Amino acid sequence: MEEIDHLGHERSKIEFDVEAMKIVWAGSQRALEVSDRISRLVASDPIFRKDDRTILSRKELFNTTLRKSAHAWKRIIELRLTEEEASRLRFYIDQPAFMDLHWGMFIPAIKGQGTEEQQKKWLPLAYKMQIIGCYAQTELGHGSNVQGLETTATFDPKTDEFILHSPTLTSSKWWPGGLGKASTHALIYSRLITDGQDHGVHGFIVQLRSLDDHLPLPGITIGDIGIKFGNGAYNSMDNGVLRFDHVRIPRDQMLMRVSQVTREGKYLQSDVPRQLVYGTMVYVRQTIVSDASCALSRAVCIATRYSAVRRQFGSQDGGPETQVIDYKTQQNRLFPLLASAYAYRFVGEWLKWLYTDVTQRLQANDFSTLPEAHACTAGLKSLTTSATADGIEECRKLCGGHGYLCSSGLPELFAVYIPACTYEGDNIVLLLQVSRFLMKTVSQLGSGIKPVGTTAYMGQVEHLMQCHCDVQRAEDWLKPSVILAAFQARAARMSVACAQNLSKFSSQEEGFAELSADLVEAAVAHCQLIVVTKYIEKLQQAIPGKGVKEQLAALCNIYALSLIHKHQGDFLANGCITPKQASLVNWQLRSLYAQVRPNVIGLVDAFNYTDHYLGSILGRYDGNVYPKLYEEAWKDPLNDSVVPDGYHEFIRPMLKQQLRTARL
Numbered sequence: 001m002e003e004i005d006h007l008g009h010e011r012s013k014i015e016f017d018v019e020a021m022k023i024v025w026a027g028s029q030r031a032l033e034v035s036d037r038i039s040r041l042v043a044s045d046p047i048f049r050k051d052d053r054t055i056l057s058r059k060e061l062f063n064t065t066l067r068k069s070a071h072a073w074k075r076i077i078e079l080r081l082t083e084e085e086a087s088r089l090r091f092y093i094d095q096p097a098f099m100d101l102h103w104g105m106f107i108p109a110i111k112g113q114g115t116e117e118q119q120k121k122w123l124p125l126a127y128k129m130q131i132i133g134c135y136a137q138t139e140l141g142h143g144s145n146v147q148g149l150e151t152t153a154t155f156d157p158k159t160d161e162f163i164l165h166s167p168t169l170t171s172s173k174w175w176p177g178g179l180g181k182a183s184t185h186a187l188i189y190s191r192l193i194t195d196g197q198d199h200g201v202h203g204f205i206v207q208l209r210s211l212d213d214h215l216p217l218p219g220i221t222i223g224d225i226g227i228k229f230g231n232g233a234y235n236s237m238d239n240g241v242l243r244f245d246h247v248r249i250p251r252d253q254m255l256m257r258v259s260q261v262t263r264e265g266k267y268l269q270s271d272v273p274r275q276l277v278y279g280t281m282v283y284v285r286q287t288i289v290s291d292a293s294c295a296l297s298r299a300v301c302i303a304t305r306y307s308a309v310r311r312q313f314g315s316q317d318g319g320p321e322t323q324v325i326d327y328k329t330q331q332n333r334l335f336p337l338l339a340s341a342y343a344y345r346f347v348g349e350w351l352k353w354l355y356t357d358v359t360q361r362l363q364a365n366d367f368s369t370l371p372e373a374h375a376c377t378a379g380l381k382s383l384t385t386s387a388t389a390d391g392i393e394e395c396r397k398l399c400g401g402h403g404y405l406c407s408s409g410l411p412e413l414f415a416v417y418i419p420a421c422t423y424e425g426d427n428i429v430l431l432l433q434v435s436r437f438l439m440k441t442v443s444q445l446g447s448g449i450k451p452v453g454t455t456a457y458m459g460q461v462e463h464l465m466q467c468h469c470d471v472q473r474a475e476d477w478l479k480p481s482v483i484l485a486a487f488q489a490r491a492a493r494m495s496v497a498c499a500q501n502l503s504k505f506s507s508q509e510e511g512f513a514e515l516s517a518d519l520v521e522a523a524v525a526h527c528q529l530i531v532v533t534k535y536i537e538k539l540q541q542a543i544p545g546k547g548v549k550e551q552l553a554a555l556c557n558i559y560a561l562s563l564i565h566k567h568q569g570d571f572l573a574n575g576c577i578t579p580k581q582a583s584l585v586n587w588q589l590r591s592l593y594a595q596v597r598p599n600v601i602g603l604v605d606a607f608n609y610t611d612h613y614l615g616s617i618l619g620r621y622d623g624n625v626y627p628k629l630y631e632e633a634w635k636d637p638l639n640d641s642v643v644p645d646g647y648h649e650f651i652r653p654m655l656k657q658q659l660r661t662a663r664l
């Protein structure tokens, strides 16, 4: 049967080169080719099916994780996939698994914090998956406050070993992914004690389970922490609990790049800053920013395609009703999310570059850019994950009632995504780290230390404190220099106001505690400025393809102007813009929405997502929504029988009883 493209009419209106935009989204022609090939490979392999995930029991679901992981690993070896291809494979399989923590945290932690000798010993085993590792930092009683961890690693000079112990219930490791059932090893973050002295938190490689029969080793109590939010979603992951009862490990299993314990039990600190113990978190936070663009773009793709298919009201003379995407309210909710997906893509690319740069510097013992890398990764992780979590929920609402069906793909996407606001650092706790960095920067102004990198704009603080926006007509808001000046002035004024208010307190700590809500807002303003700046810088590069740059520029303006509109209180209160200029933002936004409207299907097609990856009837490429929704309903296990299983036990007696009562 011929397949009908229900979105064909939309696609015929597109004014730019979608294939060229696919390359921009993927990052390069080669990246697009790899993504395309691997996504099709996954979609065509029945082991990677995921349409039944929300109706599987927890055990069945976890079993699919094991099966998919083993199959993925087999394919990686058979096809000799490169690291990039394997990582795309993981992405398109789209199921949280212990492998994520093994490759995403265990291995990077050994690379970042292990000595050369330790890397030589452990990395080959990990690369060949002869051991499975996880990252066990968080405890029942402490997650955000890493310095508050209670697990101890006490050096015993008699045997040249550390004794790992969980002294209290609250010291039980709690949450680590992969710990519950799959991992054989873990990176345990625990307090190092030598000769009765506590040296704070350090990382240790600890074997948890036998490599022969997978049973826990003596002194180790271990299990899964239980079912989590939503059907399917993150329940494919075995987040675990772990307790140690005086478990001994050799001394050389403490990661010793940052500090060492000698055979005699002497604690030595190297020149490397102690914050490097937190290095794996910086790495993962950076990857989470790119992941945010993927999750948001996926939700936006579903909501955009469905909004073009769905019609409500407005029929003239019996003609078709209005496509809901043509309602200005729908555009006002949806298009800024589309713009954000692109914005996070580009800031994610930049952050990857920043991370690579800081890593190269660290290898050469240059630690100068570490504070900025920490502030950027922490702040952008927080900004993008919060906006993405909210954005996915908005996309569900944009799809009306059908968005609430699991077959829309949105409930599971929301459930699997939202912990990103918490893991790898609670978003508020991370923004407070950014504000500390900003307050330090402000306090150093005038001391001769020139702010650099993402805080370079603070170097013109005197100008930024008093400059006035010169927008007179709505089109003036399209000038990148005008947008940047407004965002810089807002960020600088908010930070300086916080710094001035902090100085009124007798201690910095007291001021920080009291003003933390304002400090968080200043951090958000700074992070939004980074995203806007990096998007504008992206547009300064050569971008080939008919109309591609124009569409990206329109989205950049939508991203920036919708933020000015949303946070106009900040911009107005600080005098960065006038009420008249704020209203011109709205005029310009409406005109930008009209400009991108014919192109939105092309802009989401450019993500190049397969229907398998999207996992959504509402977001199908062909827009054939209604017949497929109807078909899908009959697949529900409740529809296996016409009369439900409990009929004779519960419904029939009730009905009969009512009959008897009626007769009485």
Ligand SMILES: CCCCCCCC/C=C\CCCCCCCCCCCCCCCC(=O)SCCNC(=O)CCNC(=O)[C@H](O)C(C)(C)COP(=O)(O)OP(=O)(O)OC[C@H]1O[C@@H](n2cnc3c(N)ncnc32)[C@H](O)[C@@H]1OP(=O)(O)O
Residues within 6 Å of the ligand: 065, 068, 069, 072, 073, 086, 087, 089, 090, 093, 094, 095, 096, 097, 099, 100, 101, 103, 104, 105, 135, 137, 138, 143, 144, 145, 146, 147, 177, 275, 276, 278, 279, 281, 282, 284, 287, 370, 371, 374, 422, 423, 424, 425, 426, 429, 433, 436
């Ligand atoms: C089924 C399919 C399978 C398919 C398989 C296919 C095969 C696979 C092949 C390939 C696949 C590849 C897959 C890869 C996938 C990767 C995905 C990864 C997914 C990960 C999922 C995430 C899981 C979540 C994991 C976690 O959550 S781990 C735990 C995280 N915990 C936290 O984040 C805790 C947050 N708290 C903190 O970080 C700190 O406590 C604090 C808040 C920063 C405070 O710390 P502290 O008290 O010590 O500091 P302060 O006193 O505030 O500051 C002291 C100074 O230190 C500076 N500082 C702080 N932190 C840092 C840092 N990180 N770096 C640098 N500097 C830092 C701070 O600024 C202060 O500086 P100063 O100058 O002011 O002194």
Ligand SMILES: Cc1cc2nc3c(=O)[nH]c(=O)nc-3n(C[C@H](O)[C@H](O)[C@H](O)COP(=O)(O)OP(=O)(O)OC[C@H]3O[C@@H](n4cnc5c(N)ncnc54)[C@H](O)[C@@H]3O)c2cc1C
Residues within 6 Å of the ligand: 101, 135, 136, 137, 138, 141, 142, 143, 144, 145, 174, 175, 176, 177, 234, 239, 419, 422, 423, 424, 425, 426, 427, 428, 429, 432, 516
């Ligand atoms: C799905 C998932 C997977 C995870 N995987 C891992 C893993 O693999 N390995 C691992 O080690 N951990 C893992 N974690 C744990 C995760 O890193 C922690 O949950 C996270 O760091 C937050 O810490 P918390 O739970 O202690 O939150 P809390 O710190 O208890 O936060 C509770 C509330 O207090 C607020 N709060 C806390 N401190 C402050 C402050 N100073 N100022 C203002 N407000 C504050 C927070 O904003 C939040 O609203 C995972 C968690 C989840 C949900």
